[in-house]
Amino acid sequence: MKIFTQETLDPEAIVAELLDGPGAVLLRGLFTPGEIAEARAVVMRESEDAAPKVTHFQGAAEQEGRIALQRRVWNLLAKGEVFSRMAAHPALMAVMRAFLGTEFIMGSIAANRILPGGPGQEPHIDYPYWDMHKPESHPVRINGAFPLNAQATILLDPFTEETGATAYVPGTQKALRYPAESDRFHERCSRMLGEPGDTVVFFGAVWHCAMPNRSRQERSAILIQYLPKFVKPMEDMPAALPRAFVEQASPELRQLLGLNYPYPEVLDAAKAGNAEGRRMMTAR
Ligand SMILES: O=C(O)CCC(=O)C(=O)O
Numbered sequence: 599m600k601i602f603t604q605e606t607l608d609p610e611a612i613v614a615e616l617l618d619g620p621g622a623v624l625l626r627g628l629f630t631p632g633e634i635a636e637a638r639a640v641v642m643r644e645s646e647d648a649a650p651k652v653t654h655f656q657g658a659a660e661q662e663g664r665i666a667l668q669r670r671v672w673n674l675l676a677k678g679e680v681f682s683r684m685a686a687h688p689a690l691m692a693v694m695r696a697f698l699g700t701e702f703i704m705g706s707i708a709a710n711r712i713l714p715g716g717p718g719q720e721p722h723i724d725y726p727y728w729d730m731h732k733p734e735s736h737p738v739r740i741n742g743a744f745p746l747n748a749q750a751t752i753l754l755d756p757f758t759e760e761t762g763a764t765a766y767v768p769g770t771q772k773a774l775r776y777p778a779e780s781d782r783f784h785e786r787c788s789r790m791l792g793e794p795g796d797t798v799v800f801f802g803a804v805w806h807c808a809m810p811n812r813s814r815q816e817r818s819a820i821l822i823q824y825l826p827k828f829v830k831p832m833e834d835m836p837a838a839l840p841r842a843f844v845e846q847a848s849p850e851l852r853q854l855l856g857l858n859y860p861y862p863e864v865l866d867a868a869k870a871g872n873a874e875g876r877r878m879m880t881a882r
């Protein structure tokens with residue numbers, strides 16, 4: 599995994615790493631210890647009790663009765679201002695503009711907390727590819743030549759082999775298929791190692807999963823999903839946020855919430871006149 603800092607950030611080089619290289623890069627020290635502490639405090643507070651929330655790729659843990667050792671916190675924008683700063687960090691915005699197009703959106707911002715003893719996930723690929731174990735439900739000849747997803751994992755705790763750093767198989771994004779048992783994921787995987795404040799950016803088509811936390815410390819991260827403007831987002835964020843939040847959102851946040859791209863729209867009730875085509879480009 600190549601390492602960049604804010605000073606050496608090179609969006610074009612990162613695009614090449616994500617599509618043609620291993621599929622992941624590390625942005626070192628993107629967030630300050632203060633920001634990480636603030637985010638971590640919210641995540642711990644919001645997941646103090648084991649009240650079950652929806653989670654993903656945890657079928658085995660659910661069967662074994664260990665699902666409460668992995669906790670999610672959803673709808674983070676509503677839970678602390680720091681998460682808006684994280685989602686719209688200028689370095690992430692620059693990379694995502696180069697990777698997903700300038701009008702990209704955010705599909706989800708959530709925390710994944712793995713407690714000591716917590717189980718790992720099933721090796722998988724991310725939304726909107728996450729159900730490609732049913733390939734017939736996706737368009738014929740879909741492939742990984744261009745991206746429909748990018749993930750940012752902001753580390754809130756040390757990501758080590760013991761704590762359960764995300765595992766991934768470099769280069770597998772090129773195949774664009776759901777990993778099978780016979781792919782020997784666990785024999786072939788590398789790990790996304792880093793320190794609090796580091797951010798891993800990866801193409802969610804690369805085979806990956808959270809790993810078991812065999813340490814005595816917590817392992818938490820903020821997971822942000824970015825999507826091209828035309829992909830239906832995973833979380834309905836505008837519906838989950840207070841109306842005042844949406845009304846006061848910055849231009850970057852409005853873009854991330856998908857508010858700049860009006861479809862689907864009730865066209866029968868839309869403002870009359872020409873709404874698309876070259877001559878409309880500046881009007882929106
Ligand atoms: O928390 C992690 O290490 C990865 C989580 C993940 O890949 C997911 O939930 O889709």
Ligand SMILES: [Fe+2]
Nearest residue numbers: 722723724806
């Ligand atoms: Fe994932």
